[in-house]
Amino acid sequence: MSSPPTPTLPIIDISPFLPTTSNSTPASKSTSAQALHTACHTHGFFYLINHNIPPTLTTSILSLARHFFLHSTPTSKAHIARRGARGWQHIGENVTKGLRDMHEAVDFYREVDDMDGMEDGPLGGQNLWPEEPPELKEVFKRYLEELLGLGEAVVRAMGYAFGSENEEIFLRDTRESFWVLRMIGYPPLQSTNLDEGISCGEHTDYGCTTFLLADPDVKGALQVLSRDGGTWIDADPIPEAFVVNIGDMIERWTNGLWPSTRHRVIHRGSGYRVSVPFFYEPDFNARIKPLKKAVEMTGGVEKFEEVKYGDHLLGKIAGNFYGGDGAEEGIGNT
């Protein structure tokens, strides 16, 4: 007897929405946006290809992250230990669903001068950059600029999926994207019992669109929950593609048409896994509520109240590090 085929995630060609492309016509944009619409509706996760980010850059991002986690000294990690939400987190410091995640990580966020008096909160202050490897900061900043451009292209395509006249509809609230760049290191789990530790517990992402760069040598680690909740689908890396997923704010904007998808990481292999997600998010002060067009398409009733993205994010940070209830509150988390 043959087993059922393993479901895999859809593949989206973003090239019609890149500013540098020679392939941008209403027809090519429409094809790409339609495929994106289906992917966001049926999975909320997909592979993004033809994005034009140089493979030399993505390869060096992963190797710099690996170098930091495996070869920098405990002192230099401690030197950038987390202050508020920014900086290095030791294994077990991040909590999901009340359990410690078996990964270490460094978070970089957009830096802002004026956050409505938020400078004393967890998002105040400057990013904490590792001193070793010495070129990490510069290469990560270069990568960040590239990914901000790609984030813009993807939200254009998402808008276009709601009609060509809506191409810029999400851009209005992402021009000052409160982005996050995170590098993560996962030692292999010691126990097969998930109650004794999981690499990253089941969650949805908080904002708009996540672009994941993951260790090409590890399979089976990142798993995506199917929409019916019945199957975990492996989101294994494929060469030169990003694994992309949508977050809680997209779910709200689309009035639930494109739900943010639950996912988790279980790394049981032998090697040390690294990943670098880039979270392209709304502006901190963006007020997110269902788009008119999406409400029309979903039966005419608004399913979500307006929320300020920054408040949603602060609730999540509280849950991750301070044992608040943020990690379990809100949409998609029940």
Ligand SMILES: N=C(N)NCCCC[C@H](N)C(=O)O
């Ligand atoms: N989207 C972000 N920033 N991901 C970071 C880790 C997700 C798990 C987190 N403890 C949680 O419960 O949300």
Ligand SMILES: O=C(O)CCC(=O)C(=O)O
């Ligand atoms: O490392 C991964 O593959 C995914 C990490 C993730 O889901 C997250 O950081 O939000």
Ligand SMILES: [Fe+2]
């Ligand atoms: Fe995630």
